[in-house]
Amino acid sequence: DGGITQSPKYLFRKEGQNVTLSCEQNLNHDAMYWYRQDPGQGLRLIYYSQIVNDFQKGDIAEGYSVSREKKESFPLTVTSAQKNPTAFYLCASSPRGGGSTDTQYFGPGTRLTVL
Amino acid sequence: GQNIDQPTEMTATEGAIVQINCTYQTSGFNGLFWYQQHAGEAPTFLSYNVLDGLEEKGRFSSFLSRSKGYSYLLLKELQMKDSASYLCAVRGSNTGGFKTIFGAGTRLFVKA
Numbered sequence: 001d002g003g004i005t006q007s008p009k010y011l012f013r014k015e016g017q018n019v020t021l022s023c024e025q026n027l028n029h030d031a032m033y034w035y036r037q038d039p040g041q042g043l044r045l046i047y048y049s050q051i052v053n054d055f056q057k058g059d060i061a062e063g064y065s066v067s068r069e070k071k072e073s074f075p076l077t078v079t080s081a082q083k084n085p086t087a088f089y090l091c092a093s094s095p096r097g098g099g100s101t102d103t104q105y106f107g108p109g110t111r112l113t114v115l
Numbered sequence: 116g117q118n119i120d121q122p123t124e125m126t127a128t129e130g131a132i133v134q135i136n137c138t139y140q141t142s143g144f145n146g147l148f149w150y151q152q153h154a155g156e157a158p159t160f161l162s163y164n165v166l167d168g169l170e171e172k173g174r175f176s177s178f179l180s181r182s183k184g185y186s187y188l189l190l191k192e193l194q195m196k197d198s199a200s201y202l203c204a205v206r207g208s209n210t211g212g213f214k215t216i217f218g219a220g221t222r223l224f225v226k227a
Binding site: 035040041042043044045048058088090102103104105106107108109111 | 119123148150155156157158159160163202204206214215216217218219220
């Protein structure tokens with residue numbers, strides 16, 4: 001049963017703590033992405049990775065870090081440097097990361113609340 | 116700059132037809148996507164247009180005019196379960212196709 005999984009669905013953390021959000025895919029997709037969604041706004045790209053051991057900053061990378069050590073996994077760390085971390089975080093993957101019909105498919109999301 | 120505009124909210128009646136418009140400005144174009152997103156859930160892919168014209172897929176159709184920077188999503192025979200947000204997204208070709216810009220979404224309410 002192929003798909004993208006994110007865990008946990010809900011996450012609570014105290015201000016000043018780093019937290020890592022998990023994203024795993026078994027679709028054999030090359031590219032993976034992290035987005036942040038806030039009420040009334042479009043999805044904003046945090047980081048993306050086209051291939052293992054390579055990743056690029058998106059529009060709002062400050063206060064976040066990622067790694068891509070395995071094709072299947074693209075964890076996102078929200079650091080204490082992120083000023084407003086409470087949001088809905090979505091992970092996505094796509095087969096080729098750049099082809100004209102390269103559709104992104106999303107995981108179920110993690111809602112992070114920083115207290 | 117790059118920008119996507121779509122209405123914030125729409126209301127329609129069960130069984131009716133609704134058209135959700137999207138206008139975009141991008142520096143390059145490499146495809147337009149429509150996604151459906153129920154509250155608190157992940158967006159799910161609905162359609163993809165890269166050439167002008169209408170793409171039909173069951174009750175959902177999507178239209179694209181590249182010269183006008185315009186697309187619409189047409190939902191026929193509306194059902195209560197169609198109540199959701201509909202996201203328009205455009206991939207810009209100047210970034211090698213790796214960056215997709217998402218609109219804020221149109222929240223559709225289907226009433227009985």
